[in-house]
Amino acid sequence: MAGQDYTGALPLRLLAEQFAKLPGIGMKTAQRLAYFVMSYSDEEAKAFADAILHAHKTVHSCKICQNLTDREICPICSDAGRDRSTICVVEGPKDVSAFERTREYKGMYHVLHGLISPIDGITPDKLRITELLKRLQGGEVKEVIMATNPTPEGEATAMYLSRLLKPLGVKVTRLAFGLPVGAILEYADEVTLYKALENRNEI
């Protein structure tokens, strides 16, 4: 009965295993979370389980931008006040949240749901690229901003899409990389510093 992972009860171990499936949560943390849920009232436990089922059932990709939403068309795509001539292409839904927090960007988004990474088996056909091309057909879109991370996969995806989209007559831009605001030169890594130098602006 007393094993390496003794947790007192099988249902508790099963719950801990569910928590351990989540990214960044190891078995020890997962056990702690499972014990914590045991201190919930019946209503709280039900609310947690229902939140999982409800979110999983009702949330899907927006038909236009592919961001996660519980409507057919997400609030951003259905907002008449936004600039439809610009599409910001991002890796995932959390990048949309990040840009929205700036409260400055008023254009549209397109969520790829991943980055090209052949080593992980993620080829361009696994991403929502066809859906992006379809949005460019009307001629309404003037600029596509590549807002993928400055990682090898992010750069490769931006490059790939840029080559794919330019022949369609659309302006393709890339996020500026340089010193983060408030940074101290001395502590900046060399790649960032090089990017900051390369992309310098006249003042």
Place this chain on the structure above:
Amino acid sequence: MAGQDYTGALPLRLLAEQFAKLPGIGMKTAQRLAYFVMSYSDEEAKAFADAILHAHKTVHSCKICQNLTDREICPICSDAGRDRSTICVVEGPKDVSAFERTREYKGMYHVLHGLISPIDGITPDKLRITELLKRLQGGEVKEVIMATNPTPEGEATAMYLSRLLKPLGVKVTRLAFGLPVGAILEYADEVTLYKALENRNEI
């Protein structure tokens, strides 16, 4: 629609809030976990929700040792091979797991479900102390080991129980505190070093 915590969809935000209720999980991690659950298949999402409900419904305190279990009497208390003359008193179920991992302790346990901490409103009557006293009535128990953490609350609880139990004619012991195995003297904190000196043994 686009707020400070824009998550694209209300059900997603509700799920993230559920994750954020768990100890050690902030809102940013909670959002990441909620997005991750969106990548689950229907079966996986259902398994997660069911694990919560099932564990919460079936797991309760063992009638004897108060550890969490899905049976009336937990596997340790119903194990005929264990030494019923010794009870190891611990703060919570995860401490039982820790002792079981040593594979050396063969006695019984008693889980207090907390430590005395008047500042947090945890008075002795909030802990499973009555249940412990009941176990000592038969005269079968010869030794009670206080295995609470070496924190102020753990020490206070051990002291309190020791004064309560000694008059009943039972031997009350405390875990040894000293240098952890593999530690280097130079880096040990002064309290640990003092404890190691104080509890020195003849060799």
